[in-house]
Amino acid sequence: MHYCLAMSNVSVPPALSIPGDATTTVQSVDRAVTILEILARSGEVGVTDLARELGVHKSTAFRLVAALERRRLVEQHVGRGKYRLGTGILRLAGATTSRLDLVQESRAVSRALAQRTGETVNVAVLSDGAALYMDQVAGSSALQPHNWVGQRIPLHATSNGKVLLSALDAADVVREAGAMPSFTANTITSLAALTRELAQTRDRGYAIAIDELEIGLTAVAAPVRNIHGEVAASLSISGPTFRLGARRVPELAEAVRAAADEVSSRLGWRGPHE
Amino acid sequence: MHYCLAMSNVSVPPALSIPGDATTTVQSVDRAVTILEILARSGEVGVTDLARELGVHKSTAFRLVAALERRRLVEQHVGRGKYRLGTGILRLAGATTSRLDLVQESRAVSRALAQRTGETVNVAVLSDGAALYMDQVAGSSALQPHNWVGQRIPLHATSNGKVLLSALDAADVVREAGAMPSFTANTITSLAALTRELAQTRDRGYAIAIDELEIGLTAVAAPVRNIHGEVAASLSISGPTFRLGARRVPELAEAVRAAADEVSSRLGWRGPHE
DNA sequence: TGATGATGTTGCGTTCGACGCAACAGTCAT
DNA sequence: ATGACTGTTGCGTCGAACGCAACATCATCA
Numbered sequence: 141m142h143y144c145l146a147m148s149n150v151s152v153p154p155a156l157s158i159p160g161d162a163t164t165t166v167q168s169v170d171r172a173v174t175i176l177e178i179l180a181r182s183g184e185v186g187v188t189d190l191a192r193e194l195g196v197h198k199s200t201a202f203r204l205v206a207a208l209e210r211r212r213l214v215e216q217h218v219g220r221g222k223y224r225l226g227t228g229i230l231r232l233a234g235a236t237t238s239r240l241d242l243v244q245e246s247r248a249v250s251r252a253l254a255q256r257t258g259e260t261v262n263v264a265v266l267s268d269g270a271a272l273y274m275d276q277v278a279g280s281s282a283l284q285p286h287n288w289v290g291q292r293i294p295l296h297a298t299s300n301g302k303v304l305l306s307a308l309d310a311a312d313v314v315r316e317a318g319a320m321p322s323f324t325a326n327t328i329t330s331l332a333a334l335t336r337e338l339a340q341t342r343d344r345g346y347a348i349a350i351d352e353l354e355i356g357l358t359a360v361a362a363p364v365r366n367i368h369g370e371v372a373a374s375l376s377i378s379g380p381t382f383r384l385g386a387r388r389v390p391e392l393a394e395a396v397r398a399a400a401d402e403v404s405s406r407l408g409w410r411g412p413h414e
Numbered sequence: 415m416h417y418c419l420a421m422s423n424v425s426v427p428p429a430l431s432i433p434g435d436a437t438t439t440v441q442s443v444d445r446a447v448t449i450l451e452i453l454a455r456s457g458e459v460g461v462t463d464l465a466r467e468l469g470v471h472k473s474t475a476f477r478l479v480a481a482l483e484r485r486r487l488v489e490q491h492v493g494r495g496k497y498r499l500g501t502g503i504l505r506l507a508g509a510t511t512s513r514l515d516l517v518q519e520s521r522a523v524s525r526a527l528a529q530r531t532g533e534t535v536n537v538a539v540l541s542d543g544a545a546l547y548m549d550q551v552a553g554s555s556a557l558q559p560h561n562w563v564g565q566r567i568p569l570h571a572t573s574n575g576k577v578l579l580s581a582l583d584a585a586d587v588v589r590e591a592g593a594m595p596s597f598t599a600n601t602i603t604s605l606a607a608l609t610r611e612l613a614q615t616r617d618r619g620y621a622i623a624i625d626e627l628e629i630g631l632t633a634v635a636a637p638v639r640n641i642h643g644e645v646a647a648s649l650s651i652s653g654p655t656f657r658l659g660a661r662r663v664p665e666l667a668e669a670v671r672a673a674a675d676e677v678s679s680r681l682g683w684r685g686p687h688e
Numbered sequence: 689t690g691a692t693g694a695t696g697t698t699g700c701g702t703t704c705g706a707c708g709c710a711a712c713a714g715t716c717a718t
Numbered sequence: 719a720t721g722a723c724t725g726t727t728g729c730g731t732c733g734a735a736c737g738c739a740a741c742a743t744c745a746t747c748a
Contacts, residue, residue: 164476164477164480164481164726165477165481165484166442166446166477166478166480166481166705166706167704167705167735168440168442168705168706168734168735168736169442169443169446169481169482170481170484170485172443172446173481173482173485173487173502176506177485177506179509179513180506180509180510181509183513184513186695187695187696188694188695188696196737197736197737197738198696198697198737199697199698199736199737199738200735200736200737202438202696202697202698203438203439203440203735203736204440204443206439206440207438207439207440207443207447208443208447211447211451212541213447216696221696221697224513224514225506225509225510226510227514227539227546227548228447229503229506229507229510230507230510230511230548231454231541231546231566232450232451232499232503232507233503233504233506233507233510234454234546234547234565235453235499236454236499236500236501236503236504237504238565240498240499240501265501267486267501267505268486272501272504272508273508274504278552291508291512292505292508438697438698440734440735441706441733441734442705442706442707442734442735460724460725461724461725461726462723462724462725470707471707471709472708472725473707473708473710473726474706474707474708476725476726477706477707480726490725495714495715495724495725495726
């Protein structure tokens with residue numbers, strides 16, 4: 141029973157390059173960030189390929205990665221000249237999670253929920269067409285299946301993804317959900333079915349995914365709202381399907397919803413004033 | 415019993431700015447990375463303060479953070495104009511851990527060790543005067559105390575730190591260890607004592623830290639070597655002192671050493687050919 | 689073994705992009 | 719209102735970053 145996904149193979153929409161106001165930007169910084177994203181997507185890449193993807197000269201690409209390498213954001217594979225992401229990124233990431241309100245406020249709640257239920261708790265946000273895991277607390281029952289923090293997961297096949305999608309209007313759902321590839325026989329692949337599922341999610345206040353991303357993996361998620369009442373994140377509980385059977389789901393859904401509401405109120409949400 | 419440290423308070427040497435060959439660098443990229451590191455260190459910072467620390471004009475600092483913000487590497491606190499690190503960093507970090515050889519090779523070994531002992535396993539590398547946690551597998555016995563991935567921990571007060579220091583020569587030890595602040599009554603604070611401890615670590619092939627970083631926290635660590643035989647990382651097992659008592663340490667030390675050697679061999683190390 | 693292709697790396701001259709300036713637009717305290 | 723702060727933007731200048739081309743290495747292949 142290894143419900144540890146080979147994330148590298150999960151197709152996720154590429155980062156869209158937002159032109160936006162080209163007025164206020166710094167070209168070389170923008171290119172440097174693009175290099176980081178290319179490396180994140182492709183693993184090891186050489187200067188020549190980077191230059192081709194950026195549409196710049198080889199020497200320009202080289203100087204950019206050299207600048208990043210000096211600061212440890214990328215590393216160079218010894219011998220072979222290829223470049224990859226470096227440890228500097230992790231240093232920054234450690235600081236990020238300890239700074240963001242969402243993670244700070246949710247951690248205590250997540251921990252209590254994990255302890256009470258014995259299952260793994262995750263917190264995710266919407267990020268360019270995927271669910272980005274921000275925090276994770278492993279349950280006591282089992283060994284932690286995988287550290288998903290920083291990983292990006294398809295929206296249409298996960299409980300967290302459905303919750304995050306359920307707050308969007310139809311047009312945005314189409315844009316964010318994208319191609320909807322199939323992972324198991326239970327994966328939702330049609331837009332109509334997804335729309336129905338999202339309506340149901342909104343009605344009952346939580347989402348379920350049973351064997352949709354991987355056989356044997358079940359999850360239940362509920363929305364976390366910010367001070368304006370918008371869905372800012374999703375809090376989920378997940379574990380093996382045999383332990384999170386249909387009989388236990390209602391009870392867990394209630395617990396997840398309560399936990400998510402608790403985080404929401406810590407973020408300043410004062411409930412639905414209608 | 416909360417052996418979850420308030421990491422923000424642990425003093426760690428600031429990132430030293432390496433001038434190096436100023437020939438091959440890109441000024442604005444370098445400044446942008448500096449901004450990220452300032453934000454990692456200080457949390458929320460405004461444009462004016464960033465400009466002061468960088469030694470540039472306000473408008474320059476603004477354009478740099480704006481470029482980073484467009485790519486989600488920094489976020490702007492609504493209302494208050496302060497900036498902080500953003501979710502883009504986490505996206506990159508997720509890719510980093512799944513790409514680095516060390517993490518890939520160590521994960522299976524760490525998981526097995528955590529399962530067999532029931533305690534938490536960590537993998538750390540040396541990073542600018544601190545131990546940087548690269549990966550963590552929570553033990554089954556207890557709730558995972560804290561997600562330390564990406565966190566930087568003092569070298570002189572941890573088993574991982576001692577292992578990483580034990581591979582350096584005297585001058586480097588002084589440089590990396592730095593001020594050696596005291597965290598508990600058991601913290602090693604004198605250079606002489608640290609030197610003795612490092613010699614012992616080299617001799618027996620593992621390091622111990624009992625109540626040195628925090629009362630009630632015990633850890634045992636062993637070196638992971640790369641293909642050249644250099645100490646590339648440190649693998650540790652940690653848990654509450656009452657469970658990792660002196661009686662159990664020898665057994666755990668042997669297990670940690672075996673696990674570290676296994677990772678070493680996967681990285682290409684072929685044992686001490688003397 | 690030398691030729692040919694590929695890679696990453698570096699010096700140099702030019703041009704375009706990033707910089708500093710200063711004015712603007714807000715917010716909060718006095 | 720005034721002042722003292724913030725973050726933001728148009729503009730002209732100057733230097734930093736770019737493209738070019740040559741170089742250094744390493745594979746592969748004749």
